Amino acid sequence: MRPIRVLVAKPGLDGHDRGAKVIARALRDAGMEVIYTGLRQTVNQIVNAAIQEDVDCIAVSILSGAHETLLPKIANLLKEEGVDDILFIAGGVIPEDDIPSLKERGVAEIFTPGTPTTVTIDYIKENIRR
Amino acid sequence: MFREDVLSDLKEEKKKFDEKTEKLLEKRPERKKVFNSGSGEEVKRVYTPLDIQEMNYNDDIGLPGEYPFTRGAYGSMHRGRLWTMRMYAGFATAEESNKRYKYLVEQGSSGLSVAFDLPTQIGYDSNHELANGEVGKVGVAIDSLKDMEVLFGGIPLDKVSTSMTINAPAGVLLAMYIAVAEKQGISPDKLRGTIQNDILKEYIARGTYIYPTKPSMRLITDIFEYCSENVPQWNTISISGYHIREAGSTAAQEVGFTIADGIAYVEAALKAGLDVDAFAPRLSFFFNAHNDLLEEVAKFRAARRLWAKIMKERFGAKNPKSMTMKFHTQTGGSTLTAQQPENNIVRVTIQTLAAVLGGTQSLHTNSKDEALALPSEDSVRTALRTQQVVAHESGITNTADPLAGSYFIESKTNEIEKAALEYIEKIDDLGGAPEAINKGYIQQEIMDAAYTYQKEVETNERVIVGMNKFQIDEKPPTGLLKVDPAVEAKQVKQIDDLKELRDSKEVETTLENLKTACETDENVMPYILKAVKAYATLGEISDVMREVFGEYQQSVKL
Numbered sequence: 001m002r003p004i005r006v007l008v009a010k011p012g013l014d015g016h017d018r019g020a021k022v023i024a025r026a027l028r029d030a031g032m033e034v035i036y037t038g039l040r041q042t043v044n045q046i047v048n049a050a051i052q053e054d055v056d057c058i059a060v061s062i063l064s065g066a067h068e069t070l071l072p073k074i075a076n077l078l079k080e081e082g083v084d085d086i087l088f089i090a091g092g093v094i095p096e097d098d099i100p101s102l103k104e105r106g107v108a109e110i111f112t113p114g115t116p117t118t119v120t121i122d123y124i125k126e127n128i129r130r
Numbered sequence: 131m132f133r134e135d136v137l138s139d140l141k142e143e144k145k146k147f148d149e150k151t152e153k154l155l156e157k158r159p160e161r162k163k164v165f166n167s168g169s170g171e172e173v174k175r176v177y178t179p180l181d182i183q184e185m186n187y188n189d190d191i192g193l194p195g196e197y198p199f200t201r202g203a204y205g206s207m208h209r210g211r212l213w214t215m216r217m218y219a220g221f222a223t224a225e226e227s228n229k230r231y232k233y234l235v236e237q238g239s240s241g242l243s244v245a246f247d248l249p250t251q252i253g254y255d256s257n258h259e260l261a262n263g264e265v266g267k268v269g270v271a272i273d274s275l276k277d278m279e280v281l282f283g284g285i286p287l288d289k290v291s292t293s294m295t296i297n298a299p300a301g302v303l304l305a306m307y308i309a310v311a312e313k314q315g316i317s318p319d320k321l322r323g324t325i326q327n328d329i330l331k332e333y334i335a336r337g338t339y340i341y342p343t344k345p346s347m348r349l350i351t352d353i354f355e356y357c358s359e360n361v362p363q364w365n366t367i368s369i370s371g372y373h374i375r376e377a378g379s380t381a382a383q384e385v386g387f388t389i390a391d392g393i394a395y396v397e398a399a400l401k402a403g404l405d406v407d408a409f410a411p412r413l414s415f416f417f418n419a420h421n422d423l424l425e426e427v428a429k430f431r432a433a434r435r436l437w438a439k440i441m442k443e444r445f446g447a448k449n450p451k452s453m454t455m456k457f458h459t460q461t462g463g464s465t466l467t468a469q470q471p472e473n474n475i476v477r478v479t480i481q482t483l484a485a486v487l488g489g490t491q492s493l494h495t496n497s498k499d500e501a502l503a504l505p506s507e508d509s510v511r512t513a514l515r516t517q518q519v520v521a522h523e524s525g526i527t528n529t530a531d532p533l534a535g536s537y538f539i540e541s542k543t544n545e546i547e548k549a550a551l552e553y554i555e556k557i558d559d560l561g562g563a564p565e566a567i568n569k570g571y572i573q574q575e576i577m578d579a580a581y582t583y584q585k586e587v588e589t590n591e592r593v594i595v596g597m598n599k600f601q602i603d604e605k606p607p608t609g610l611l612k613v614d615p616a617v618e619a620k621q622v623k624q625i626d627d628l629k630e631l632r633d634s635k636e637v638e639t640t641l642e643n644l645k646t647a648c649e650t651d652e653n654v655m656p657y658i659l660k661a662v663k664a665y666a667t668l669g670e671i672s673d674v675m676r677e678v679f680g681e682y683q684q685s686v687k688l
Contacts, residue, residue, distance in 0.1 A: 013248035013264050015337015018377050018464070021577055022584050024688050038686035039337050042260065064248055065504070065613065069263025095503050096606035113468040113501045114597045116588045 004128060005055040009037045009046045011074065014064035019091060023059060026117035027124070043073045050078075050086055056128040057087040059120075067094050067102065075106025085129045091115065131187050132179045140180060151175065168422030169380035170582065171545070177537035185540065190435075194489075194530040198438040200431050200543070202489040203454045207530035208521075213485075214492035215517045216293060216458065220245035220270035221504055222617045224280035227270040231285060233507065237514060241323075242285070243293040243494060245269030246303070251338040253299045253672025256621035265618035268504075269295075273625050274667045278306040279313065287311045292323035293368070293458070293492075298340035300327040301353050302671050305659040308361065324365035324414055324458070327353060330391040331370045333567045333682065335377035335576065340672060343564040345679035349654065350395060351402040354409045356655035365414040367395060368458060371433075375418035376464045378580020381429040382546045384418060386553030387563075387572055389436055393554070394563040396445055406445050410452035419481035419488070420462045426481070427533055428542035430457070430488025436547050459485035460494040466501040470596035471607060474498040475512060482520050487533055493517055503610040570685045577688070625667060632665040640664045641674050648678040 008024040010017055017039060024036045035053050037046065050058050058078075062070065071090055078088060091111035094102070099110050108127065111120055165173045174181075185191070192198060195205030204210060217239050220227045231242050246269040249261035255273050256265045265271050272278055282292075287310065296303045304325050308318050329346040332339040339346070350367065357366045371379075371388035379387065392413065399409050417433065419426055437455040441447040461481035466474045478495050485493050495513040497505030505513070521527055533539045553575075560566040567573070586592040593599045640661040647657045654675075661671050 013252055013254075013260055013338075015248075015332070017337065018580055021688060022378075022581055025577075025581050026584070028688070034688070036686060036688055038684045040260065064264055065267035066263035068615070093501065093503065095610050095612075097610070114594075116598075117584065118588060 004032045004057065004124065005035070005053065006032050006057045006059055006124065007035050007037065007046070007050045007053060007055045009041055009049070009058060009060050010039050011041050011043065011046055011060055011062060011070045012064055012066045013040060014062055014066070015039055016063040017061070019063070020061035023061065023091065023117060023120060027059075027121060030121045032124070043070065043077055046074060047077045047081060047083075051081065051083065055086060056130060057089065057124050059124075060088075060090045061092050062090060062094070063092040065093070067092065068098060071102055071107050072105040079106065087124065087128050089120075089123070091120070131185055132183060137179060137183055140178060144178060144180060147176075167381075167425045168420050169382065169425060170579075170586075171380075171382075171425070177541050179537060181537050181541040182544070185544070191534060191540070197442070197450060197453060198435045199454055200435045201531035201534055203434070203456050203491065205530075207489060208486065208527035209530070212521050212527065213490050214241040214291065215239055215514060215521075216241040216243045216492045216494055217510060217514055218243040218245050218295065218460070218494045219510070221268075221611070222266040222270065222613050223620065224270055224272065224277045228281055228283055228285070230507075234510075234514070235285075235290070237511060238518065239514060241291045241293065241492065244281070244295065246294070246296055247271045248338065250303075250668060251296060251298070253302075253340050253668060253676075255625055255667050255669030256618060257625055258669060262618070265621050266613050271617065271621045272303065272306070272668060273621060274628055274665050275306050275309055275662050276624070276628055276665065278303075278310050282307075282310050286316075287314055288316045288320040293326075294323065295326050297326050297329050297332050297336075297338055298346065299668060299672055300325045301349055301655055301658050302662065302668055304353065304361075304364075305655065305662040308659060309663050318361045319363065321361055322363045324368050325353070326370060326416070327367040328370045328391065328416075330394060330563050330567060331373050331388070333684075334374060334387065334572050336373040339682045341675065341679040342682045343568060345675075346682075347394070347398045347564065348402075348651075351399050351404065352653045352655055354399050354412070355402070355404060356653055357412065358404070358408050364412065366409070366412045368414050368416045369395065370416040372416050372418045372460050374576060375420065375462065377576050378464075378583055379576045380579050381420070381422075381425055382549035383553060383575060383579060385429060385433045385436065385546060386550035387557075387576075388415065388417070389433065389440065389550060390554050390557040390563045390566070390572075392437065393440065393444075396441075397562065400445070406441075406447050407449040407452050410441060410445075410447055411449060411454075415455055415457035417457050417459050417490075418462050419459050419485040421465055421477055421480055423480055423484050423487075424533075424539060425542060425546075426484035427488045428539055429546050430485075430490070431531070431539070431543045432547040432550065433457075434489070435543070436550055456491045458492040458494070459488070459490040461485070461496045463496055463500060466496060466498070467594060467597045468501040469601065469604065471498045471502065473596050474501070475516065478513060479516050479520070482516055483524070483526065486520055486526055487531075489531060499607065499610060502607055504613070506609055506611045508609075568685065570687045573685070574687055628665060628667070636664040637661070637666045637670070641666055641670060644671065645674050645678060648675055
């Protein structure tokens, strides 16, 4: 079986990429194939990259407070494109209160500050859709 | 510094001590095999004069306010004047931020520090596609001079000093500030404050770049030149290690990479024909304060000494002010935990001690809830009170550089200076900081350190109280600040209204003149000021420059 493929993405204008890069390395060290988008990706760019790269998971990192706008947009575009086999997760400074509605709107899981990378790795392994 | 016979006796004694201790350890070992600093450097059991026997007090340490400034930038340090308690703030609209500034001034804050939202920091108006969801989030949204007039309404700009965290569009925001002051009847030479204006660390660690390295360096030297003639009390740059450290660097990397950036700015200004002593006194720095108290104090001392030597020996500065490193400090945001947020108040206190003992000129203390959201007014007050308790109750402000002469502190200061200098030499070999950034070297070094740190946390080699040890079950926190999503629509409507009202002909002319100036080597600042006064928007001005200069392409490396 081919290794799990993950797109690690930074949407919007947020420049905090320590978390994204640490996660990307940790996933790679766990045997996954990782594509990191770099900063300032639009919703379209992220979804297109995910489809073209045929990934199993999109992991979005966001610390700017724009999560309520950008995360549902990504989920909606995935739906519009008829994609249902990509696991969509997010991490960053996302207040607990915002999480239930984000999950209702299509984000599978949200990882807040202090989450060990092993927790994220195990979650991806157990939840990819193939 | 020590007599030969004292040292040779000590050498004997130390040998016996080591043998005795090792023997005892066979029965009762120490808590750990190796003790490491916050930055992962090994720390010895005990430090003695033997560790600093090569030092010469007068040459290496000296007196505060005297070369090489190891002991502080000024002679009387915090006896003369306390540091500026400067709380970084700004969110939502100019009206809301204006209220927060007035509150902070009432509470005893002695300087303003403006946080701009990301679209402003990247030169986009609030109606730009990429601004969607970001307007007013991490700072205040400024689209035109109109917003800036509201932001500083009722605040006399000749009475406060204002720091603005703005980099790629620094010239535009400075021009807006000058224009607001003029409307208050205050001439530019009365203005005091700082623009961050440090683009190199944006490529390295912070991410709000716009243009490629070369034109960005030119914009910075244009600002140096313009301010030395027109806004002489303004600090034209704040060369920042803060974000480098937040991205995961070690203390020595923070010093090394920041000073390497500083060298690049000095070289660019010299190349543009400026005299070193004309601009260097207005250079300022910005560092982080982390939890390892003694390592951090040593870091500040090492940075000051290294910069003084470089300015004197490498750049031939004559004015002692050109050699004096003055710096702002912010406590380390990445050290805060979302778990048991009250513990963060303790962390911030330790970091405040580090900054003050290290001789900072100004300080922002983080609020306990910043790993969760933007800070609430209550938590900002506690953070400010932390500084005030240290200032008025701890007693550490009574004497300059009180930790000097500690064998450990002096030895650690030497160690950090040496390691930082090695990074600077490596960067020189790569062709200077802009080249080292374009090659991805600096980013890679920081990333390696960040990943090592994360692994140590996950294997519990490094204890973070409340996060990987001493955890409890907690209820989700309440009372977090939330920015009203209506802010974005409001800003967008204001831009539409502004475009109806302003003289569009004048906007067009000033933008065209700016474009021409960008294409030549004329100083762009007077042209930016004219466009700003005609109420051209930040996005319009930045777009003109994007057209001429192009945009930076990030080198993505893992």
